[in-house]
Amino acid sequence: xxxxxxxxxxxxxxxxxxxxxxxxxxxxxxxxxxxxxxxxxxxxxxxxxxxxxxxxxxxxxxxxxxxxxxxxxxxxxxxxxxxxxxxxxxxxxxxxxxxxxxxxxxxxxx
Amino acid sequence: xxxxxxxxxxxxxxxxxxxxxxxxxxxxxxxxxxxxxxxxxxxxxxxxxxxxxxxxxxxxxxxxxxxxxxxxxxxxxxxxxxxxxxxxxxxxxxxxxxxxxxxxxxxxxxxxxxxx
Numbered sequence: 001x002x003x004x005x006x007x008x009x010x011x012x013x014x015x016x017x018x019x020x021x022x023x024x025x026x027x028x029x030x031x032x033x034x035x036x037x038x039x040x041x042x043x044x045x046x047x048x049x050x051x052x053x054x055x056x057x058x059x060x061x062x063x064x065x066x067x068x069x070x071x072x073x074x075x076x077x078x079x080x081x082x083x084x085x086x087x088x089x090x091x092x093x094x095x096x097x098x099x100x101x102x103x104x105x106x107x108x109x110x
Numbered sequence: 111x112x113x114x115x116x117x118x119x120x121x122x123x124x125x126x127x128x129x130x131x132x133x134x135x136x137x138x139x140x141x142x143x144x145x146x147x148x149x150x151x152x153x154x155x156x157x158x159x160x161x162x163x164x165x166x167x168x169x170x171x172x173x174x175x176x177x178x179x180x181x182x183x184x185x186x187x188x189x190x191x192x193x194x195x196x197x198x199x200x201x202x203x204x205x206x207x208x209x210x211x212x213x214x215x216x217x218x219x220x221x222x223x224x225x226x
């Protein structure tokens with residue numbers, strides 16, 4: 001099956017810093033989503049981005065489908081950005097099943 | 111919007127009992143829902159795909175007789191953990207597939223199950 005690798009596994013920042021999270025995938029995809037799992041376990045949709053670039057406030061994401069990677073940018077980080085960020089993909093030609101990476105745990109310190 | 115709810119949010123039960131978890135799409139219809147399991151500090155593991163009006167499709171290694179899934183309407187799927195044991199303790203999360211131009215999955219808030 002398709003492999004999804006996220007890096008770094010852990011990231012510690014001071015409030016106000018910027019960061020880049022990476023997601024590599026091993027096959028062509030129809031769907032790529034970025035999620036933020038908050039400390040209570042809720043998965044929050046950040047982006048649906050199988051290709052191209054999107055921005056939403058302090059967050060932006062870019063997926064280069066031909067090179068099989070996606071990047072999530074967090075600017076001016078805040079303590080509320082802490083949590084685990086997951087990348088998940090649906091393989092092209094496969095079912096609708098999302099395959100998750102192992103996540104990046106982000107800690108933003110005040 | 112695309113809101114998915116789960117009930118209950120947490121449950122504690124005795125070993126041997128059965129527990130039912132409900133997943134509802136509140137503002138859209140979902141012919142397909144998914145059930146995931148997440149252990150502490152790990153990623154989400156897909157358990158099964160639930161299709162309205164038909165049998166669920168289980169992932170390899172998931173016991174279909176232990177984890178009963180019913181998707182009786184376009185807004186409701188249920189997961190019943192039968193004869194629960196302590197090793198079934200976990201965080202169970204459902205998602206609903208919202209179609210249209212983008213097939214995006216929206217997730218419920220999860221149910222934390224503790225089996226004593």
